[in-house]
Amino acid sequence: MTGTDGTVPKPKKPAHKARVLAVGTDGRNQYTADRDARAGHRSATNSRSAGPFVGYELHLAVQARDVKWTNYIDKTTMSDEVPGVITCLALVPAGTHRGRAIVDDLVAAKKAGAPIDDVVWDPGYSLCKPDTTHHKLAQARIHQTFQPVSHQRGIRPFSGEALLVDGQLYSSLLPNELRDLPMPPRGAPEAVKVEHETKFNQRARWRMARHAGPDSDGATRWRCPFCAGLLKARQFPTTMRRPVTVPLVPVDEGRERCCAGIITAMPVELPWWQRIPFGTTAWRLSMGRRQVVESVNAALKGTFADLSRGFFRVFGQTKMTILLGFTVAGYNLDRIRSYRAKKRAQEEAKPAQPKRRRGTWQEIVEPATTTTTTDTGPPT
């Protein structure tokens, strides 16, 4: 047999088949003496190539800062720095569904009172089917920040008078040139990234603003950007009373109304919705919080402990999870100590407080209360 170009194709190597020792109660093959270990696939790193492996996968949730304020376009401010401690962990047999492995733990933690408002997903999780991850977390009132993959992007059908683009609702008047925006190629120079981001930032002005919800069914209500005061246009005279800072945009002649009123969206229509529109500068700043998990991964793969093959000299998911608990507790203490030391160093580096003001009303009217009290420890 010859190929179309006349060359003889190489004979295929016989595929290497691993020996199956038994089949577990979960119906999956068991390849090693550890009865809980399963086969999975791992992606490439600097030191090894991608391929199958037998063992476990560790899913971690790491504390990160909150988004304190954002203008949903190009500005995001974060809350104060927090120690990057591990708050949730799940050690599961390799090849277990990623979303299921950690989502239930996060929801349980929230129910138990952990202040989880937002999850910044790694790409591996956010591409899971929405009913196993996104909707479950959203129902528990946990917002998600993530980078949509290509099958989650683009224009989707939407029942109401709005456009559903890249998971977000936009005014149906959104200009055509802002509808399908590409992301910059990986490793693109800074100038190219900024150029792409500018388009996303422009588009964010056309977003529908959440008016209410979600209610107990997950339904949300949305107002168009002209009604919500994000944009103004000459065709809609009432919007022209908005401040000069609100951008004036051209709208097709003949449009008399900006919208038909507030619309309602059901959660099934908005699986990939994010509070900050995807692709904007504000979104990138929020997404940057993902870095904290990278440093935890590095620490657990070398700088603090090396959780590679042979770290745990026991078999079985339960035994390993117990031992892992000690490792993670040790790591968290290390993080807290380091955080405190950093804070102390910052306090010491601060310039001395300026002199208190003299001759204030308080000093004149209530002189007795101006004496400062210092805490001298327990009374003797």
Ligand SMILES: [Zn+2]
């Ligand atoms: Zn409107």
